[in-house]
Amino acid sequence: MSNKKQLRIGLIGCGFMGRTHSNGYKRVGDFFPELTYQPVLKAACARSADKVKAFAEQWGYESTETDWKALIARDDIDAVDICTPNEFHAEIAIAAAAKGKMILCEKPLSRTLAEGQRMVDAIEKSGVKNTVWYNYRRVPAVTLAKQIIDSGKLGKIFHYRANFLQDWTISPELPQGGEGLWRLDVDAAGSGVTGDLLAHCIDTAMWLNGAIKDVSAMTETFIKERVHQASGKVQKVGIDDACIFHCHFENGSLGLFESTRYARGHKALYTFEINGEHASIRWDLHDLNRLEYFDHRDDSIVRGWRSILVTDGDQPYMNKWWVPGLIIGYEHTFVHQAADFLKSLETGEPCAPTFKNALQTQKVCEAVIDSANSKSWKDTGAVNM
Numbered sequence: 001m002s003n004k005k006q007l008r009i010g011l012i013g014c015g016f017m018g019r020t021h022s023n024g025y026k027r028v029g030d031f032f033p034e035l036t037y038q039p040v041l042k043a044a045c046a047r048s049a050d051k052v053k054a055f056a057e058q059w060g061y062e063s064t065e066t067d068w069k070a071l072i073a074r075d076d077i078d079a080v081d082i083c084t085p086n087e088f089h090a091e092i093a094i095a096a097a098a099k100g101k102m103i104l105c106e107k108p109l110s111r112t113l114a115e116g117q118r119m120v121d122a123i124e125k126s127g128v129k130n131t132v133w134y135n136y137r138r139v140p141a142v143t144l145a146k147q148i149i150d151s152g153k154l155g156k157i158f159h160y161r162a163n164f165l166q167d168w169t170i171s172p173e174l175p176q177g178g179e180g181l182w183r184l185d186v187d188a189a190g191s192g193v194t195g196d197l198l199a200h201c202i203d204t205a206m207w208l209n210g211a212i213k214d215v216s217a218m219t220e221t222f223i224k225e226r227v228h229q230a231s232g233k234v235q236k237v238g239i240d241d242a243c244i245f246h247c248h249f250e251n252g253s254l255g256l257f258e259s260t261r262y263a264r265g266h267k268a269l270y271t272f273e274i275n276g277e278h279a280s281i282r283w284d285l286h287d288l289n290r291l292e293y294f295d296h297r298d299d300s301i302v303r304g305w306r307s308i309l310v311t312d313g314d315q316p317y318m319n320k321w322w323v324p325g326l327i328i329g330y331e332h333t334f335v336h337q338a339a340d341f342l343k344s345l346e347t348g349e350p351c352a353p354t355f356k357n358a359l360q361t362q363k364v365c366e367a368v369i370d371s372a373n374s375k376s377w378k379d380t381g382a383v384n385m
């Protein structure tokens with residue numbers, strides 16, 4: 001019998017993220033044995049009884065629910081993990097906070113800034129532990145980038161640029177709404193690539209380079225109408241299919257961001273680059289263990305881009321995995337966030353990004369959409385955290 005303290009998880013939403021989080025909870029105790037808390041897969045919830053039962057059996061959940069309200073009402077659940085489409089994040093989080101449950105919520109925090117603010121108010125009122133799964137912060141190479149930037153090696157920062165490119169919505173035959181395609185329905189998603197993809201880039205950017213002060217954006221909806229799966233009728237498409245914005249950071253540097261689901265050939269190309277007076281860093285999700293680093297102070301005869309394979313035990317998280325030279329993957333970022341959340345229960349420190357941190361990203365997303373609609377610069381109101 002384990003002498004660990006239990007963190008009894010109630011997972012809501014059993015799709016893509018339901019799987020990554022379940023894997024995280026199952027693996028975390030094996031690879032972070034020093035933690036005093038251990039997640040217990042208490043209940044999974046999805047609307048279809050058959051599907052949730054099959055999911056629970058596959059992943060080892062003790063019980064199932066088909067109504068999230070029943071799940072959050074249970075006394076044997078300590079933490080609610082929200083893995084539903086964006087439209088349910090606020091309602092579930094606010095209700096779970098009122099019941100005193102800890103909350104782990106998928107990104108983006110909310111569909112709109114107003115919704116996000118209500119979520120922050122709710123968790124502040126109840127004082128419950130919370131975190132938002134902006135998991136790319138916990139790619140070891142990205143965490144290492146943060147450490148290098150914070151050490152001052154780059155000097156004054158001039159530029160930050162990021163891309164998140166996909167190509168899966170090019171067909172006009174693709175319907176919008178419902179299972180699997182809620183991302184194309186503005187009522188369910190809140191926005192298109194801005195909230196879905198750029199939110200990741202914005203979270204990483206503000207973590208690495210501080211607050212984004214103001215933005216000038218343009219968006220495009222290439223396919224204007226699609227059949228809605230719920231009504232069966234052709235309906236206007238309300239999401240942004242593509243978004244490009246530039247911005248000023250609080251520290252005086254300039255930013256350039258691009259996202260689209262119409263970049264044929266790209267499935268999930270997330271890249272960023274940061275340029276300082278002495279050095280630059282770049283990273284690419286498709287080669288996520290690698291960090292590229294250029295330092296102008298190097299001896300000129302060997303000066304050039306260094307390719308750092310981030311697998312050594314003294315690099316972030318890597319002493320938990322294999323031996324130097326052996327790589328890890330996407331799924332490990334969720335193990336890392338689960339570990340950091342469990343650790344935060346021991347230390348009492350917040351597990352960033354918290355709802356409050358994630359609200360800063362909502363401020364930028366909202367300003368981006370406002371700027372594109374109004375064809376003007378918008379202040380974001382985001383603050384350094």
Ligand SMILES: NC(=O)c1ccc[n+]([C@@H]2O[C@H](COP(=O)([O-])OP(=O)(O)OC[C@H]3O[C@@H](n4cnc5c(N)ncnc54)[C@H](O)[C@@H]3O)[C@@H](O)[C@H]2O)c1
Nearest residue numbers: 013014015016017046047083084085086106107108133180
């Ligand atoms: N961190 C990341 O990198 C990342 C990646 C993908 C998705 N996400 C986020 O995770 C969330 C879920 O995305 P996904 O890709 O897993 O979606 P998905 O469509 O694969 O899964 C959503 C699940 O929620 C269930 N669901 C829908 N409404 C529900 C309700 N009212 N009650 C209970 N269950 C309900 C669906 O049946 C489905 O099982 C979204 O907010 C998305 O933005 C984050």
